[in-house]
Amino acid sequence: MKLLIKLLAVFSVVYAVSALMSRARVKPPFAFLSTALISLLGTVGDRVLMPKMNRTTAAATDSLLIAASLLGANKLSGGGSRVPWPYIGAVSTILGGFEALYHEWIYNRGRYQDAAKQDEEGRIIH
Amino acid sequence: MTSPRVTCYVNTCTHFVAGNLCGARNIDIMHEEETRMAQIDDHTMCKTYHEASGVTSYLGSMDNVNWSGTAAEMVLPGHHLDPSVSCTVASCKYWAEGRLCVAPSIEVTGALANECQDTNCRTFESRGEVTFG
Numbered sequence: 001m002k003l004l005i006k007l008l009a010v011f012s013v014v015y016a017v018s019a020l021m022s023r024a025r026v027k028p029p030f031a032f033l034s035t036a037l038i039s040l041l042g043t044v045g046d047r048v049l050m051p052k053m054n055r056t057t058a059a060a061t062d063s064l065l066i067a068a069s070l071l072g073a074n075k076l077s078g079g080g081s082r083v084p085w086p087y088i089g090a091v092s093t094i095l096g097g098f099e100a101l102y103h104e105w106i107y108n109r110g111r112y113q114d115a116a117k118q119d120e121e122g123r124i125i126h
Numbered sequence: 127m128t129s130p131r132v133t134c135y136v137n138t139c140t141h142f143v144a145g146n147l148c149g150a151r152n153i154d155i156m157h158e159e160e161t162r163m164a165q166i167d168d169h170t171m172c173k174t175y176h177e178a179s180g181v182t183s184y185l186g187s188m189d190n191v192n193w194s195g196t197a198a199e200m201v202l203p204g205h206h207l208d209p210s211v212s213c214t215v216a217s218c219k220y221w222a223e224g225r226l227c228v229a230p231s232i233e234v235t236g237a238l239a240n241e242c243q244d245t246n247c248r249t250f251e252s253r254g255e256v257t258f259g
Contacts, residue, residue: 043200044200046144047143047144047145047199047200048143048144048149048196050144051137051142051143051144052137052138052140052142052178106144107144112135112137112237112238113237113238115135115235115237116237116238
């Protein structure tokens with residue numbers, strides 16, 4: 001369910017931003033490939049790396065990963081789409097913001113903070 | 127002999143996977159102090175703990191990654207990612223000859239740990255008849 005929402009969000013943003021940007025043109029192979037790449041790499045990152053990062057680093061890393069995925073998808077899909085830098089920047093920023101919210105949904109940081117033993121001043125005791 | 131189902135709360139370990147899973151191929155549960163048999167769960171530790179502190183820490187722990195299990199966990203619904211468990215805590219009632227753990231499932235705790243001594247096998251139960259020295 002969570003993955004489906006992520007797939008839908010990525011696919012919608014890839015298309016919506018191109019519709020709003022006259023310089024960008026997105027063809028279905030690019031849209032499907034970029035959605036698959038962003039979701040696959042993002043899911044692995046969310047499961048393995050995200051729990052050890054702070055919120056900002058995790059969202060920024062996702063933005064970079066999304067930008068790289070868009071470039072990769074453009075190359076792999078044969079270049080029929082027009083993907084200028086402002087388009088990549090806009091999609092990465094919007095999806096980076098989405099990921100920041102998505103991370104809070106899939107990983108409850110507070111639960112681990114609560115599970116750790118703390119002294120009276122809130123320092124972690126090991 | 128199958129390994130127990132492992133639930134891990136050590137979210138600072140390179141092997142930790144969101145969903146309280148362990149992505150290691152094998153974990154070693156040991157006594158926290160070499161010279162003292164564990165009497166309570168706090169005396170045990172997961173020696174496989176590897177602090178996630180940058181890219182190098184991930185590279186350093188790559189020799190013990192359950193690649194196929196991790197991939198299966200990502201794509202197969204209902205698949206549970208479990209490492210094999212090698213346990214030397216002979217004072218635990220779930221310990222068996224050959225460094226085996228015969229518990230159906232174990233819990234490794236130690237949220238926000240920064241060394242292996244901060245982790246514990248919460249499933250530890252004292253065998254009782256072992257003498258401590």
